[in-house]
Every structure is written in structure tokens, then in C-alpha cells.
Amino acid sequence: xxxxxxxxxxxxxxxxxxxxxxxxxxxxxxxxxxxxxxxxxxxxxxxxxxxxxxxxxxxxxxxxxxxxxxxxxxxxxxxxxxxxxxxxxxxxxxxxxxxxxxxxxxxxxxxxxxxxxxxxxxxxxxxxxxxxxxxxxxxxxxxxxxxxxxxxxxxxxxxxxxxxxxxxxxxxxxxxxxxxxxxxxxxxxxxxxxxxxxxxxxxxxxxxxxxxxxxxxxxxxxxxxxxxxxxxxxxxxxxxxxxxxxxxxxxxxxxxxxxxxxxxxxxxxxxxxxxxxxxxxxxxxxxxxxxxxxxxxxxxxxxxxxxxxxxxxxxxxxxxxxx
Amino acid sequence: xxxxxxxxxxxxxxxxxxxxxxxxxxxxxxxxxxxxxxxxxxxxxxxxxxxxxxxxxxxxxxxxxxxxxxxxxxxxxxxxxxxxxxxxxxxxxxxxxxxxxxxxxxxxxxxxxxxxxxxxxxxxxxxxxxxxxxxxxxxxxxxxxxxxxxxxxxxxxxxxxxxxxxxxxxxxxxxxxxxxxxxxxxxxxxxxxxxxxxxxxxxxxxxxxxxxxxxxxxxxxxxxxxxxxxxxxxxxxxxxxxxxxxxxxxxxxxxxxxxxxxxxxxxxxxxxxxxxxxxxxxxxxxxxxxxxxxxxxxxxxxxxxxxxxxxxxxxxxxxxxxx
Numbered sequence: 001x002x003x004x005x006x007x008x009x010x011x012x013x014x015x016x017x018x019x020x021x022x023x024x025x026x027x028x029x030x031x032x033x034x035x036x037x038x039x040x041x042x043x044x045x046x047x048x049x050x051x052x053x054x055x056x057x058x059x060x061x062x063x064x065x066x067x068x069x070x071x072x073x074x075x076x077x078x079x080x081x082x083x084x085x086x087x088x089x090x091x092x093x094x095x096x097x098x099x100x101x102x103x104x105x106x107x108x109x110x111x112x113x114x115x116x117x118x119x120x121x122x123x124x125x126x127x128x129x130x131x132x133x134x135x136x137x138x139x140x141x142x143x144x145x146x147x148x149x150x151x152x153x154x155x156x157x158x159x160x161x162x163x164x165x166x167x168x169x170x171x172x173x174x175x176x177x178x179x180x181x182x183x184x185x186x187x188x189x190x191x192x193x194x195x196x197x198x199x200x201x202x203x204x205x206x207x208x209x210x211x212x213x214x215x216x217x218x219x220x221x222x223x224x225x226x227x228x229x230x231x232x233x234x235x236x237x238x239x240x241x242x243x244x245x246x247x248x249x250x251x252x253x254x255x256x257x258x259x260x261x262x263x264x265x266x267x268x269x270x271x272x273x274x275x276x277x278x279x280x281x282x283x284x285x286x287x288x289x290x291x292x293x294x295x296x297x298x299x300x301x302x303x304x305x306x307x308x309x310x311x312x313x314x315x316x317x318x319x320x321x322x323x
Numbered sequence: 324x325x326x327x328x329x330x331x332x333x334x335x336x337x338x339x340x341x342x343x344x345x346x347x348x349x350x351x352x353x354x355x356x357x358x359x360x361x362x363x364x365x366x367x368x369x370x371x372x373x374x375x376x377x378x379x380x381x382x383x384x385x386x387x388x389x390x391x392x393x394x395x396x397x398x399x400x401x402x403x404x405x406x407x408x409x410x411x412x413x414x415x416x417x418x419x420x421x422x423x424x425x426x427x428x429x430x431x432x433x434x435x436x437x438x439x440x441x442x443x444x445x446x447x448x449x450x451x452x453x454x455x456x457x458x459x460x461x462x463x464x465x466x467x468x469x470x471x472x473x474x475x476x477x478x479x480x481x482x483x484x485x486x487x488x489x490x491x492x493x494x495x496x497x498x499x500x501x502x503x504x505x506x507x508x509x510x511x512x513x514x515x516x517x518x519x520x521x522x523x524x525x526x527x528x529x530x531x532x533x534x535x536x537x538x539x540x541x542x543x544x545x546x547x548x549x550x551x552x553x554x555x556x557x558x559x560x561x562x563x564x565x566x567x568x569x570x571x572x573x574x575x576x577x578x579x580x581x582x583x584x585x586x587x588x589x590x591x592x593x594x595x596x597x598x599x600x601x602x603x604x605x606x607x608x609x610x611x612x613x614x615x616x617x618x619x620x621x622x623x624x625x626x627x628x629x630x631x632x633x634x635x636x637x638x639x640x641x642x643x644x645x646x
Contacts, residue, residue: 032467114470117459120455124452125456132443144355146433146436147355147430
């Protein structure tokens with residue numbers, strides 16, 4: 001319930017961000033507005049805007065400044081989701097048909113490019129060059145992360161380190177940067193900015209580890225798409241890497257993965273069951289807990305305002321997403 | 324020969340830009356470096372860097388400042404080409420296999436995203452917020468232009484106005500912005516900046532009209548891909564719009580276009596011949612000439628330094644691309 005309290009508290013400001021998000025994408029071109037609004041209306045936790053607003057509370061909180069970070073970062077995240085869906089050949093996201101399913105791959109590609117461009121247009125309202133530098137670097141790292149994911153599809157010999165570097169780029173950096181830029185735009189001290197960056201980074205890592213767990217352990221209702229999707233597309237996540245190290249499981253799991261790779265429309269139920277029979281879930285869960293502990297440690301230096309408690313609640317939420 | 328003189332004159336500085344382009348994309352990730360360098364090595368006229376350097380000569384020419392515009396703008400152009408090739412299902416560009424042909428669509432999509440991100444990283448070295456605002460808006464317009472192109476595929480009822488708006492966004496704006504930002508970064512007066520913007524815009528329009536003519540009238544050797552490619556993918560360009568207005572041609576051309584649309588791998592030879600039998604080529608040629616005249620008129624206000632002559636040569640080149 002704590003998270004609901006947080007959303008209730010930020011409700012006015014988040015509604016404003018939501019309006020600005022809609023405004024950002026709903027002009028100029030009918031088809032692009034339609035595809036972009038379709039994405040926007042499918043919802044989402046708006047985790048990045050929430051982080052930015054909370055970070056801003058540790059300095060001079062000005063919504064009209066912070067929106068110029070919050071809207072672009074949510075749009076950059078959305079743009080990466082549309083391109084992901086093209087790559088993953090995904091038909092559903094958050095229980096809704098994806099842009100590539102409802103329109104097509106070409107339209108999804110340009111919808112992503114367009115939303116990305118709109119994000120930049122809004123970010124350029126901020127004059128601090130450091131903000132743009134941080135943002136541009138994060139975007140490059142996200143692309144590299146996505147590319148690494150493609151390269152590592154069905155790579156059964158990848159290491160835990162490969163996986164961690166990949167999710168760092170793919171997910172954790174943008175959340176870290178959300179906290180950092182929110183604090184930066186609110187003129188926080190370097191000490192506060194660094195603490196919030198580190199918090200965001202560790203929450204982001206935990207969040208992605210949990211997300212990958214959820215794909216194996218969640219129900220279709222919980223995750224808005226059929227479970228086992230990662231395995232079907234060859235995305236080898238942490239529990240699978242650990243399962244592959246288990247001599248009792250490895251041989252069968254390898255043959256299931258080879259089957260999925262070669263047979264179009266093969267299902268991943270058997271592979272999921274094998275991973276569940278291994279120590280992989282437990283290991284990933286413990287790792288997520290360690291990231292949460294680090295996130296909580298990072299913010300001990302922050303002043304004890306009520307938003308510090310909200311950050312703690314978010315960390316616990318990211319660490320305990322149910323499965 | 325005049326253009327060769329220009330390239331000879333700028334050779335040292337263009338080589339430096341070329342090195343910076345390579346440096347920009349050849350780090351961090353092997354596959355992304357490979358795909359990006361493949362694109363870079365396939366060559367190109369480097370029209371945008373040339374425009375930027377020439378524009379800079381009308382103010383305080385500092386190569387180390389101008390490179391931070393020239394490299395990003397060429398990279399943004401390259402990124403849009405990779406995404407184009409995905410959409411167009413193109414196998415060849417400049418006589419070389421495209422990224423999507425040599426690797427695949429997914430890799431081409433992220434190569435585009437990555438190059439785009441790298442472009443931003445470099446542009447953020449410039450602190451003038453106006454530069455970023457102009458750039459971000461141009462990027463959005465380019466995406467809209469690409470989307471309009473998809474929407475208008477096989478739309479046989481589109482108007483000349485549709486076509487002109489589309490190529491304005493797709494091509495002319497980025498060339499206009501190259502001139503504008505080169506002048507802006509060199510601290511030129513608003514009068515000079517506006518003249519160069521208008522020059523770039525009109526040259527860009529002429530350039531794209533000629534490019535579309537070349538696709539119909541050029542040889543495979545000249546254009547680096549089979550002629551008639553636009554028609555095969557349903558891209559209705561100006562000569563085709565004009566041909567469709569000719570009652571002598573319309574019926575046959577419509578049935579050829581319907582054939583191309585429905586028959587996979589249909590060739591466009593017959594459709595090309597029909598367009599050539601119409602007034603479309605002549606009309607487009609005359610329109611290109613008018614844009615060139617406007618471009619030349621725009622720069623009459625510029626001081627008579629040798630680079631003004633170079634701009635005139637480029638305009639004539641853009642207006643007379645052989646076919």
C-alpha cells in the first residue's frame with residue numbers, strides 16, 4: 001500500500017507530467033500521434049518520472065523545470081520499448097497489442113525514432129550542457145545494451161558478468177540517470193546527486209533481475225504477456241545462466257534451448273520447468289536483494305525528509321515484485 | 324571539375340572530419356563498430372560536412388568547433404539511411420550491401436539508433452542551446468517525413484504538395500540546418516545565417532528532386548542500385564505524380580503500379596517506361612532548376628569570398644546531377 005500512498009502524494013504532479021507526455025506526442029502527424037498515444041495509453045509505472053520528481057525534492061523542486069527531464073526520459077524509455085518489440089517480435093506489451101502488432105514493423109521503427117526526437121526537443125529547453133551530455137551518453141549505452149542482447153541470444157556460454165553488464169546498460173543506467181538528472185536540475189549538492197545516482201543504479205539492477213524472474217515465474221495476467229517469452233526469443237537471463245551451470249539440468253536444458261531455436265513456434269514450458277528445478281531463481285532473488293541493500297545504503301547520507309521514505313519504499317517494491 | 328577543386332581545397336579539413344567520424348563510431352562494441360564502419364566506408368559525398376565547413380567560412384572558422392556540428396549531422400544522416408534501408412528492404416546502397424543485407428534488420432535498427440546516439444554525444448560538446456533546439460526539431464521533422472513516405476507508398480492520388488512537403492522534411496531541412504548551424508557556430512550575423520539556411524533548403528529540395536529523377540533515368544552504375552527502385556517499393560515521386568495526371572498514361576501506369584503492389588518481385592521496367600513517355604521528367608527538371616535559382620538568389624547578400632563561388636558550384640552540381 002505504501003506505493004499507492006506515494007502515487008497519491010505525487011498525483012497532481014504526475015497528472016501534469018502525463019498531460020505533458022500526451023502533448024509532446026499528439027501533434028503534427030496523425031499516424032504518429034495515434035501510434036504514440038497508443039503506447040502512452042497502455043500505461044506503465046512511470047517509474048522514471050517518479051524517480052525524477054522524488055530526486056528533485058532533495059533540492060529546489062520546480063515542476064516546470066523537472067518536467068523537461070521527466071517527459072524526455074519517459075519518452076526515451078518508451079521509444080526503446082517500441083524498438084524492443086520489433087526485435088523481440090512481441091505481439092503484446094502490458095496486455096495490449098504492440099505497435100508492431102497493431103500496425104507494422106516499419107511504423108514501429110519510425111514511431112520509436114519520432115518519440116525519441118520529441119524527447120530531445122523537450123530536453124533542449126534545459127540549458128545546462130551537463131544534462132545533455134549525461135543523457136546522450138546514457139542513450140548510447142542503452143543501444144549497446146540492446147545490441148548485446150541480440151548478440152547474446154541463445155548464447156548458452158555467456159557468463160553472469162555478461163548478463164550484468166547487459167542489464168546495466170539496458171535498464172539500470174537510465175534509472176540512475178533519472179535520479180541524477182532530477183537532482184541536478186534541482187541544484188542539489190554533488191554529494192546528494194551521487195547518492196541518488198547510486199540509488200537509482202542499484203534499484204534499476206534489482207528491477208531488471210526481478211523482471212527477468214517474473215518472465216519465468218509470473219502468470220500471463222501479472223506480466224501482460226505469456227510467461228517464458230524471454231526463453232522463446234533466446235534471451236538467456238540470470239536464472240537460466242545459473243541453471244546451465246547445474247550438471248543435473250544442463251544437458252536437458254541445452255536440448256530444450258536448441259529445440260526452441262530451431263523450431264518455429266516451439267513453446268518454452270519445458271525449458272521454464274527445468275530452470276525452476278535449478279537453483280537459478282533463488283540465486284537471482286538473492287542478487288536482487290543485494291542490489292536493494294546497496295540502494296538503501298546509498299541514500300543513508302540523504303536528509304530525513306518524507307521523500308527519503310518514499311525512495312526506501314520504491315526500493316523494497318523493486319526488490320519484491322511478486323512471483 | 325569545379326567540385327573536385329572544392330574537395331581539393333577542403334581536403335585537409337574533410338580528412339580530419341573523416342577521422343573524427345571513424346573515431347566516433349569505432350569504439351566500445353565490436354559489432355556496432357563493424358556495422359557503423361561498413362556504412363562509413365561505403366562513402367558518400369559528405370555533403371553536410373562540406374556545407375557546414377563552407378558556411379563556417381563566412382564567420383569565425385574554427386575547425387575544432389565546426390567538427391562538433393559536422394560529425395553529428397553526417398552521423399544523423401547515416402543513421403537515417405540505415406533505417407531507410409530497413410523500411411525499403413534495400414539490399415544495395417552506393418553499390419555496397421546494406422547493413423540489413425549484410426547483417427539483418429534488427430542489427431540495422433540498433434546500428435541506426437547507436438549512430439544517432441553517438442551523434443548526440445558529440446553535439447552536446449557545444450554549449451549554445453539554440454544549436455540543440457534546431458537539431459532536435461530537424462530530427463523530428465525527418466522522422467515525420469519518413470513516416471509520410473510510408474503512408475504515401477502506392478498512394479496514386481497524392482498531390483505535388485504532398486511530395487514537396489515530404490522531401491522538405493526528409494532531405495531539405497537537414498541540409499538547410501547544416502548551413503544554418505555551421506554559420507551559427509561560426510558566430511555569423513543573423514542575415515548571413517538566414518541566407519545560408521535558405522540556400523541549403525533550396526539546394527536540398529533540388530537535390531532530392533534530382534535524386535528521384537536519377538532513380539528513373541540513371542543506370543545501375545551511376546546510382547549504385549537498380550534503377551526503378553522507388554517504384555518497386557511504391558515510392559511515388561514527382562515525375563510519377565505528373566505522369567499520373569496525363570490521361571494518355573494514367574490507366575496503363577495505374578495498372579502497372581497495381582501489378583507491382585500485388586506481385587512480389589515484379590519489376591518496374593514497364594512503369595519506368597510509362598513515366599518516361601510522359602511530361603514528368605521535364606516537369607521535375609524544371610522544378611529543380613527553380614529551386615537552384617532560389618538558392619543562388621538567397622546567397623547574393625553574402626560577401627564575395629571564394630567560398631561563395633564554391634556554394635554556387637555546389638548549387639549547379641545539385642541542379643545538374645547527370646541522367
